[in-house]
Amino acid sequence: MLDFRHFRQIRLLAILIVAFLGFGAVPLAAALTPNSAASHIDWLGREATRLLSTSGTSVAAREAAVGRLIRQGFQIDFIARFALGRAWRSATPEQRGEYQRLFTLYVVKTYARRLGGYSGETLRVTGVRKAGRRDMLVDSVIERPNNQPIRIGWRLREFAGQPKIIDVTVEGVSMAVTQRQEFATVLRNGGMNGLLQLLRARTQRLGVQAR
Amino acid sequence: MTVMRKVLFFLPVLMFLTALFANARAEENPFAMGWQAYQQGDFVTARKYWQPLAEGGNALAQYNMGVLYAEGRGVPADRARAMAWWRQAAKGGYLAASHNLALALIEEASLKGNRAAAAEALRLLRRAADGGLVRSQYSLAQMYAYGLGVERNDAIARRLLEKAAVSGLAAAQYNLAKFLRDGRGGPRDLAAAAAWFEKAALQGHVRAQSRLAVRYARGEGVRRDPVTALAWATLAAGEGEELAAENVKALRRSLSPAAIAAADAKAARLRDRIAASRKML
Numbered sequence: 001m002l003d004f005r006h007f008r009q010i011r012l013l014a015i016l017i018v019a020f021l022g023f024g025a026v027p028l029a030a031a032l033t034p035n036s037a038a039s040h041i042d043w044l045g046r047e048a049t050r051l052l053s054t055s056g057t058s059v060a061a062r063e064a065a066v067g068r069l070i071r072q073g074f075q076i077d078f079i080a081r082f083a084l085g086r087a088w089r090s091a092t093p094e095q096r097g098e099y100q101r102l103f104t105l106y107v108v109k110t111y112a113r114r115l116g117g118y119s120g121e122t123l124r125v126t127g128v129r130k131a132g133r134r135d136m137l138v139d140s141v142i143e144r145p146n147n148q149p150i151r152i153g154w155r156l157r158e159f160a161g162q163p164k165i166i167d168v169t170v171e172g173v174s175m176a177v178t179q180r181q182e183f184a185t186v187l188r189n190g191g192m193n194g195l196l197q198l199l200r201a202r203t204q205r206l207g208v209q210a211r
Numbered sequence: 212m213t214v215m216r217k218v219l220f221f222l223p224v225l226m227f228l229t230a231l232f233a234n235a236r237a238e239e240n241p242f243a244m245g246w247q248a249y250q251q252g253d254f255v256t257a258r259k260y261w262q263p264l265a266e267g268g269n270a271l272a273q274y275n276m277g278v279l280y281a282e283g284r285g286v287p288a289d290r291a292r293a294m295a296w297w298r299q300a301a302k303g304g305y306l307a308a309s310h311n312l313a314l315a316l317i318e319e320a321s322l323k324g325n326r327a328a329a330a331e332a333l334r335l336l337r338r339a340a341d342g343g344l345v346r347s348q349y350s351l352a353q354m355y356a357y358g359l360g361v362e363r364n365d366a367i368a369r370r371l372l373e374k375a376a377v378s379g380l381a382a383a384q385y386n387l388a389k390f391l392r393d394g395r396g397g398p399r400d401l402a403a404a405a406a407w408f409e410k411a412a413l414q415g416h417v418r419a420q421s422r423l424a425v426r427y428a429r430g431e432g433v434r435r436d437p438v439t440a441l442a443w444a445t446l447a448a449g450e451g452e453e454l455a456a457e458n459v460k461a462l463r464r465s466l467s468p469a470a471i472a473a474a475d476a477k478a479a480r481l482r483d484r485i486a487a488s489r490k491m492l
Contacts, residue, residue: 058250071451189324197359198321201314204350206307208275210246
């Protein structure tokens with residue numbers, strides 16, 4: 001489950017996700033090639049370092065800004081459908097719409113709120129390879145002061161001429177597959193309504209309070 | 212020395228003294244120090260300030276400790292510890308803790324099929340909602356609206372949405388507008404529906420912007436106004452709302468270049484207004 005069991009991976013993922021801040025600011029390659037995929041991930045690593053070291057704004061403001069960019073950098077509707085598996089077919093149109101909305105909120109909130117506390121970590125692309133007919137897998141490591149490096153893999157696919165992330169692996173563990181497994185458990189227990197309730201619970205939680 | 216010169220002379224001195232006293236007050240206030248560290252992204256230091264307060268029985272610090280554990284900030288994420296802190300804070304009467312504890316129990320119920328957890332969650336949410344916590348009113352309304360853990364009851368859902376909407380929660384305003392539009396849980400009222408869609412839209416609620424565009428395009432609950440419809444649809448489409456994007460295309464095909472220009476200008480003004488209201492929050 002994303003929220004608790006994989007918190008360390010998610011925090012690191014968020015650091016990388018933040019790098020998508022820059023995707024809108026650089027010209028995107030017309031087609032997804034090994035070079036364009038690698039250079040985007042390499043560039044986002046550097047941009048992440050720059051953005052995360054920026055101070056002077058509140059945590060909530062930074063996370064809100066990052067949230068908007070996560071929506072741009074990830075193909076969230078694709079990830080959402082994958083996470084739901086076969087249940088997508090039997091869901092009503094209303095349930096599908098609500099699920100897409102809640103899943104997006106959940107993913108954006110989960111990743112965005114993990115950016116704080118980042119310091120001195122840098123991303124280095126170590127390789128890139130084709131995966132199937134449509135995807136590129138970019139291998140990278142996060143190098144951390146006084147800690148072991150962590151291997152992060154990025155699966156990219158082209159949507160409407162833009163590279164989008166459709167999965168992230170941390171030390172070989174796919175976040176999309178992990179999510180799908182957790183959702184399968186919830187669907188067995190409570191069906192589609194149970195899953196929607198879980199996502200509502202995760203997205204309606206309140207943050208720290210000053211008084 | 213003129214008055215202005217006196218002011219200019221003493222202003223830096225006054226600012227220095229204010230900063231000095233503010234700093235001294237923060238030194239005396241570990242909660243504030245923790246807050247400051249948190250906002251700088253230094254969650255480890257925030258925890259160092261808040262934990263002793265929490266252990267000493269401060270409900271607000273207990274609540275914030277729960278959030279740190281729930282979100283894995285400055286500590287490894289740990290739902291059980293988060294819930295333990297929220298449980299203590301809830302006993303101390305801190306409503307946000309009841310709210311978060313209830314949601315964590317709903318997670319437990321969803322993941323483990325734990326019915327007792329669901330029942331406790333409902334009690335906690337009711338307590339927080341009755342105590343005036345807007346978020347709990349909204350969460351509870353959703354449970355009644357979808358029949359989750361309770362028997363579906365649109366009338367109760369609508370009453371709770373009204374409370375939360377009046378308090379300014381955009382999501383509640385949007386959902387209340389849908390109830391009013393569809394006549395759920397009470398009589399249909401298209402004018403009130405449009406008004407609530409507009410309140411939520413002006414807070415930047417994207418789906419409310421999209422639905423408001425439809426109201427203006429059809430003249431339902433408002434005077435028909437395709438220019439305003441296109442302005443709102445443009446804003447929502449810009450945030451990735453698919454229905455709005457389709458409506459933008461259709462409206463642009465049907466409107467004159469002058470009307471489209473007017474809509475674009477209106478969209479820009481609305482965007483500025485929404486951004487300004489967000490800055491004030």
